[in-house]
Every structure is written in C-alpha cells, then in structure tokens.
Amino acid sequence: MQALNFQAAAGASHSFGCGRRQLSHVRLHSHNSTQRQQAELRSAKPCPCRPQRLAPQATSTMEALTSSKITHKSTVTKPTVIITGASSGLGLSAARALAQSGDWHVVMACRDFSKAESAARSSGMPKGSYTVMHCDLASMTSVRQFVDNFRASGLPLDAVVCNAATYLPTAKEPTFTADGFELSTAANHLGHFLLSNLLLEDLKDKKKSKVTGASPRIIIVGSITGNTNTVAGNVPPKANLGDMRGLATTLNGMESAMIDGGKFDGAKAYKDSKVCNMLTVREFHRRYHDSTGVTFASLYPGCIADTGLFRNHVKLFRTLFPPFQKYITKGYVSQEDAGRRLAQVVTDPKLDQSGVYWSWNNQSESFENEVSEEVSDGVKGQKLWDLSEKLVGLAH
Ligand SMILES: NC(=O)c1ccc[n+]([C@@H]2O[C@H](COP(=O)([O-])OP(=O)(O)OC[C@H]3O[C@@H](n4cnc5c(N)ncnc54)[C@H](OP(=O)(O)O)[C@@H]3O)[C@@H](O)[C@H]2O)c1
Numbered sequence: 294m295q296a297l298n299f300q301a302a303a304g305a306s307h308s309f310g311c312g313r314r315q316l317s318h319v320r321l322h323s324h325n326s327t328q329r330q331q332a333e334l335r336s337a338k339p340c341p342c343r344p345q346r347l348a349p350q351a352t353s354t355m356e357a358l359t360s361s362k363i364t365h366k367s368t369v370t371k372p373t374v375i376i377t378g379a380s381s382g383l384g385l386s387a388a389r390a391l392a393q394s395g396d397w398h399v400v401m402a403c404r405d406f407s408k409a410e411s412a413a414r415s416s417g418m419p420k421g422s423y424t425v426m427h428c429d430l431a432s433m434t435s436v437r438q439f440v441d442n443f444r445a446s447g448l449p450l451d452a453v454v455c456n457a458a459t460y461l462p463t464a465k466e467p468t469f470t471a472d473g474f475e476l477s478t479a480a481n482h483l484g485h486f487l488l489s490n491l492l493l494e495d496l497k498d499k500k501k502s503k504v505t506g507a508s509p510r511i512i513i514v515g516s517i518t519g520n521t522n523t524v525a526g527n528v529p530p531k532a533n534l535g536d537m538r539g540l541a542t543t544l545n546g547m548e549s550a551m552i553d554g555g556k557f558d559g560a561k562a563y564k565d566s567k568v569c570n571m572l573t574v575r576e577f578h579r580r581y582h583d584s585t586g587v588t589f590a591s592l593y594p595g596c597i598a599d600t601g602l603f604r605n606h607v608k609l610f611r612t613l614f615p616p617f618q619k620y621i622t623k624g625y626v627s628q629e630d631a632g633r634r635l636a637q638v639v640t641d642p643k644l645d646q647s648g649v650y651w652s653w654n655n656q657s658e659s660f661e662n663e664v665s666e667e668v669s670d671g672v673k674g675q676k677l678w679d680l681s682e683k684l685v686g687l688a689h
Pocket residue numbers: 377378379380381382383384402403404405408428429430431432455456457458459480514515516517593594595596597598599600601602603
C-alpha cells in the first residue's frame with residue numbers, strides 16, 4: 294500500500310482527507326428555491342489525486358500543533374471504532390466516552406472537518422485519541438472515498454457505528470441528492486448501508502479484542518419513532534415502507550420523494566429511514582453473523598431531546614420538547630448518558646449478542662427490546678436489502 298502524508302505531532306489528533314479536495318457547493322435537486330438554497334450542502338468532489346494528504350481545513354485547525362509531516366502509516370494499535378456524525382449530539386458523546394476510556398481510538402467520520410475537530414477538542418477528547426476523516430453519507434462517492442482513505446490510513450478496525458442522521462420535519466418539498474435519492478433516505482439509510490457493507494470485509498474473521506473482550510461490531514442507531522409498537526411510534530405520521538415502490542422507482546432513474554411512493558413528508562421520511570436502519574441490522578445478522586463472527590446491533594438510546602437533530606424544527610418545538618420529555622413523558626436522556634449507552638453497545642463484552650435492538654430501563658440497564666411488526670418482517674428486510682444493494686451499486 295502506498296504511504297500516506299499526514300500531519301502528526303506527539304499527542305496530536307489526526308485529520309485525513311484528500312489533500313486536493315475542494316470544498317464546493319454540490320447542488321442537490323429540490324422543488325423550490327428555498328429548498329434549493331438549503332440543499333446546497335458542502336460536499337467533497339471526488340479527487341483523482343492519490344495518496345491522500347491533509348485537507349485544507351484540517352491544516353488550519355492543526356497548524357498550532359505542528360507543521361511536521363510524517364510519511365508513514367498510522368501506528369495506532371488500540372482497538373479502533375469509526376463513528377459517523379461524531380461532530381455533535383449522540384455521536385460526539387459516544388466518541389468522547391470511548392476516547393476517554395483510554396481503550397479506544399475513534400475515527401470521527403464527518404462531513405465538516407473543522408466542526409468535528411473543534412467539537413472533539415472542546416468536549417475534552419484527549420489528543421491522539423481520535424482521527425477526523427471526511428465522509429458525507431448523502432453521497433455514495435464520498436462514502437466510497439472515505440473507505441479508501443480509511444484503508445490507506447493503516448488504522449485497525451474493530452467497530453463501526455452508523456450514527457449520522459438528518460431530520461427535516463418542516464420541509465415542504467423533498468431534497469434530492471446528486472445520486473437522485475431523497476436526502477433522509479440517502480444520508481440515514483443508503484450511505485450507511487454502503488459504508489457498513491464495504492467495511493464488513495475489514496471486520497470479518499476478526500477475533501474478540503484482547504483489550505476490551507468485545508466482538509467486532511457494526512452498530513446502526515435506530516429509533517423508537519420507527520417502531521410502531523410504541524406510543525412514540527404511533528404519533529403521526531407513522532413509519533411505513535409499504536411495498537417500497539418509491540425506492541424501486543429510483544432504480545429506474547426516477548426521483549421518488551418517499552420509500553413507499555407517497556407524497557413527501559419529511560418527518561415520515563426520517564422515521565422510514567430508521568425502519569430501514571433496523572431492518573438492515575436484522576438482515577446483516579441473518580446473512581453474515583454466522584459466517585463472519587461480527588455482531589450486528591441496533592439501539593434506541595432514549596430521547597435526547599436537545600441535540601442538533603431538531604435543528605430544522607420550529608422554534609416553539611425546540612423550546613418545549615426537552616421539558617416535555619423531561620417532566621411529562623420522562624423519556625429524556627442527556628447527551629452524556631446516551632453517549633455512554635452507545636459506547637456500551639460498542640465495547641461491552643456482555644452485549645455480544647447479534648441481531649438485537651438494545652434499549653435501557655429507568656435504572657439505565659440495557660435490555661433486548663422488541664421491534665415492531667414491520668421491523669421484524671424478514672421478507673421486507675430482504676427486499677429492502679436487494680433494492681439498496683442495487684441503488685448503491687453493490688449488486689453484481
Ligand atoms: N435525538 C434523539 O432524541 C434521538 C433519539 C433516537 C435516535 N436518535 C438517533 O441518534 C443519531 C444521532 O442524532 P443526534 O440526536 O445526535 O443528532 P445531531 O446532533 O444532529 O447529530 C447528527 C450528526 O449527523 C451528522 N450528519 C447529518 N447528515 C450527514 C451527512 N449527510 N453526512 C455526514 N454526517 C451527517 C451531523 O453532522 P453535522 O454536525 O455536520 O450537521 C451530526 O454530526 C441519529 O441516528 C438519530 O436518528 C436520536
């Protein structure tokens with residue numbers, strides 16, 4: 294493998310990306326101008342240059358640390374976990390918990406280098422305990438590029454956490470990515486589907502960690518809102534993938550706002566994507582647990598009512614939702630506690646069971662929770678898998 298140029302200092306964190314990566318505004322298609330403006334997301338153009346070098350943003354945030362360049366691969370030997378969307382909320386809290394344990398090296402797979410780097414620092418993640426790498430889950434090219442960069446870094450791999458998500462409850466019109474997928478479906482489901490399928494290769498046949506005693510794991514964060522066997526899951530609009538005719542339409546190169554082929558509803562699109570996340574975990578387990586030894590799991594960490602997930606909601610909702618969850622439903626969990634829960638699913642040898650949807654009781658003890666009829670529908674899981682494989686270009 295080719296040597297990498299990367300900037301490192303004694304005890305400094307590392308940031309990987311394509312050195313010639315040009316931040317550009319990649320226009321995502323949408324149906325009105327406001328949406329179009331919102332949809333101009335910062336994304337990475339695929340860059341022909343190899344090997345990868347430090348990205349410009351990383352340089353600016355790290356230049357105070359060192360300017361020395363080392364041209365060899367990472368020497369990290371600790372168990373390493375990739376966490377998507379580790380720049381805020383649950384992902385950041387879990388990243389911090391794992392990094393601060395001293396047992397783990399964390400790869401923060403994020404779409405915004407500077408935000409991730411400064412979030413890691415201000416949350417107190419020890420220097421040298423993390424690496425920031427670019428990954429925009431809404432772009433399948435970016436996901437593939439991330440996997441290439443990760444492999445080129447020479448870092449070991451012990452666990453993958455698919456955590457990033459976008460929630461667009463007030464959007465009136467769908468936003469479509471450059472690949473032609475509705476944004477929540479792309480970022481929350483398809484990007485993670487591709488990422489975890491590609492990285493399964495790096496995890497399979499890996500032994501339990503000598504340091505933590507945990508099996509290799511792929512975790513995809515689920516949600517109560519995608520499970521209609523709960524009170525929260527019955528708040529309209531309810532999750533329902535239907536016969537997935539919308540997703541199938543996308544295969545023919547036509548844009549479809551919803552997986553079920555219905556009219557666009559941003560809140561439902563998010564909930565549907567969470568159903569996809571939980572179905573994917575169960576299908577991963579069925580297909581690959583026995584042959585690879587990898588543990589596949591999902592979880593509902595509790596209602597973390599004050600994260601950035603609700604950033605696109607109306608102000609009144611953002612004000613009232615946290616106290617409502619704290620004092621009325623009592624479903625509220627702090628970002629710190631939720632992060633510890635996710636970290637536990639990554640590292641606790643007692644949570645080795647595969648195909649499980651973890652939840653926590655009032656005493657913060659983990660238990661295997663039941664999923665809805667739709668999430669436990671194996672036929673639906675297989676159909677989703679087959680469609681997703683084709684959509685992300687994995688099907689042979
Ligand atoms: N909050 C809750 O009550 C709750 C409950 C159950 C489950 N969850 C789940 O918990 C997970 C984390 O959510 P959160 O509450 O912590 O929200 P959050 O603070 O908004 O975190 C979401 C993360 O995803 C990243 N992200 C969004 N779109 C991305 C993309 N296209 N590519 C790469 N990264 C992207 C965000 O990056 P930027 O920082 O760049 O925006 C951010 O780091 C989600 O899977 C969510 O469904 C949350």
